[in-house]
Amino acid sequence: MSLFRTKDIAAIVRQTEGGKTNLKRDLGAWDLTMLGLGAIIGTGIFVLTGTGTLTAGPALVLSFVLAGIACALAALCYAEFAAMVPASGSVYTYTYATLGEFLAWIIGWDLVLEYMFAVSAVSVGWSGYFQSLLAGFEIYLPEVLTAAPGAKDGVITFFNLPAFLIVFLVTFLLVRGITESKRVNNIMVAIKVLVVLLFIAVGVGYVKPDNWQPFAPFGWEGITTAAALVFFAYVGFDAVAAAAEETRNPQKDLPKGILWSLGICTVLYVVVTLIMTGIVPFMDFKKDMSHPVSLALKYAGQDWFAGMVDLGAILGMTTVLLVMLYGQTRIFFAMSRDGLLPKSFSTVHEKYKTPYGSTWACGLIAGLVGGLIPLDNLAQLVNIGTLFAFSLVSVGVLVLRKTRPDLPRPFKVPFVPVVPLLSVAFCLYLMLQLYAFTWMAFLIWLAIGVVVYFTYSRKHSKLNQQQQS
Template sequence: MADLFRKKIIALGDDRPVEHRLARTLSWPHLVALGVGAIVGTGILTLIGVGADRAGPAVLVSFAVAGAICACAALCYAEMATLIPASGSAYTYSYAVLGEVIAWVVGWSLILEYSLVVSAVAVGWSSYAVGFLNYVGIVLPEGLTHGPTVAGNLFDGTLRLTASGINVPAIFIIATVAGLLTLGTRESARINTALVLIKVATLILFVAVALPHFDAANFRPFAPHGFGTVEAAGGVKYGVMGAAAIIFFAFYGFDAISTAAEEAKNPERDLAIGIVGSMVVCTIIYMVVAAAAIGAARPDVFGKSAEPLALILRQIGQGPIAAIVGIAAAIALPTVILGFLYGQSRIFLVMARDGFLPPKLAQISARGTPARITLVTAIFVSVIAALTPLDVIASLANAGTLCAFVAVAACVLVSRRRDPAARRPFRTPLVWIIAPAAILGCLYLFTSLQTVTQVSFLVWNGIGLAVYFAYGRARALVAG
């Protein structure tokens, strides 16, 4: 039993052999851009409609609730990232503070989160790309534009394949981003920063065009489904908290910054600025865009749209601006893929160092990047994006993230109690309020997810524990 909770002594990046050492090339502006690039994307471009459908105009409160919980978690991440400036994010912190089996569960949950996010965004980008190609007269065969689709239920024996296919554009964008990451972290960070500026400029354009059409009547009734969580037919949960549990997807991504600890030039300063700074920037952007959207159109108009911002612009007679927003979405989504593919490859890298994956995958290329593990990660994610229907399972990413956030907040509390004198370049303010708030908030959001999501998450981690006891436990390298 004691072995299950053995702690790992974390070797910092500069203490490692050269062949396992990542190049320190990122400053705090790169990290803020990495965070904004990972956070601002699918969430504000699509989930604002889902949130408005479930909460009405009170989706503004849903954004505030989800943002507040993420802000508490972000402060905990900032402390742990500067206390333990090593790659691996929540997995590494849990291994150092809570013990091996907890770290495995967190790492397994992060695999779920990052894989599904990258895959879902790649599939979303594919839809934009196919639409653009059709517009310019290039029509791909139907079977190459989407993965297989199914109907029915696995548990009652009615599950059946309704359409076969492989999503080639999704594979293409993942391969492109993976190739960019293998070229060099600084080079990919510069391109990411430029694309993030384009994305933010587009959202500013939307607000500027929508605000003149603001109508306060669109905010009444403010909370048609109440402020709690109401489960409707089909397991969909409405209300402010039901919407917040989905909108939560729109905020995370800042945790990818903590995976860059070994590549930050000044991790003790830059990580805290990157994590907290990106959260502040994104929360402001979300609140302003959501208010402008609802002011320009009632939630029932755009609530079920896959492109709510573009639809709102067309509704107010701004078709050309709507086209610009659509093009910008196609440009912006790869920055989300870059942020999460970057983070997942670093988590896999650390798990390979720890013996949970083949150690040879941890080798660093001459450019200072984990090229091997990035390639393996891209292949793994491409298979999911190309062949897996993600309409229901995508919400599992939220469950994996909530698990990681709870673990990081717990790490802060345990480390404060166990080693209060440890040097902490960034200290979470009001830690005995902020960290418990992050834990309780995440647990409440988990209960607000659909039941099928909760059960599937538990099944996923049951499989993970079986893998740990059958394979990982005996191969764990806890020395450093």
């Protein structure tokens, strides 16, 4: 039964209210919304829309709606927990308080797939856009430093240097402090949202409704398969919950930040997808799957603006890197503070008030993975990890409503148990649309996590030490 020992929620809250390890509280609802937009708007809208269109056709807009519904249901469950347990660690901390230590460890290990590997994947996409921008100025890097080994057919490559360097710079910024990171993120988010809005304003005049026919050429199967793929476009809103201990009024501001950012992004995704597929016949996205938004503008004869979109994509991916790496470091911080990871991961810098140990460790690992490993299937692996996390959060709401109905809940999920059950159903349905290889890799990753737990984490758990004393 020690596997299912839970942390007292009141003790978790007290742990965040005093002591020398307090993180700096400097975020409000607006900052959290911008943090969410920073995490969400990036690879999904600038890259995956092209791939998704080839799978679903113009009906990709329904794929985004389907994925958005799954996220919205999970977001409501996140919001209840985030307001009730305003501590670092996101779903890991929530699971520890409801379902027990072992499942908390599993979900924390699972979140490495969502955050750290997502950083690696996005860094590779960032590198591609950055090299394309440099090529416009006739600046070229040595071929061996442009991609991971084996990433380019017929070309010898050793290391993706731009991918590593951007993660290194983002890591340095996060170590400097949440205030500095917040300012940079807010500026870049404002610019990339402006670029998206300009695309909508410019592109809407070139839409040809005939391009929307046939609307769903691959039927419902194509729509759901694309939904499982473009779900990656929503990954990151849950990183807002990881900012609990750095939020001035977490009970009120965390639910606002989570739900506002998700709602804004869903609307933008739907509108951009409609315009893109209205400008370009969907099968023509094969010509440039990596730059679908730019391709739409070239079809519209707006080559001058295509370059601006490339710049917006670079800024968009930079903010994704910033927020996703931020979320991962705070989860490592919480797990280390509980004794499940080495103490160095929860060491807070005296001057900057940031967990610099976990930040540098996560940043260097993510940078090296992005520099050394081709990550063609990583989006699906990140998706299955995220959907699994969302499912556990939804189950956690049901468990806690039954076992601790007395706890104060500043924000409540409406229509319980319907909403949490629908959240689980949607997440499991999307998980089943993913490839068998993805499931195999996911299960292997979880098996490695189980080994780590029983060889290190279980013995070093502070909750275990308290019970033994």
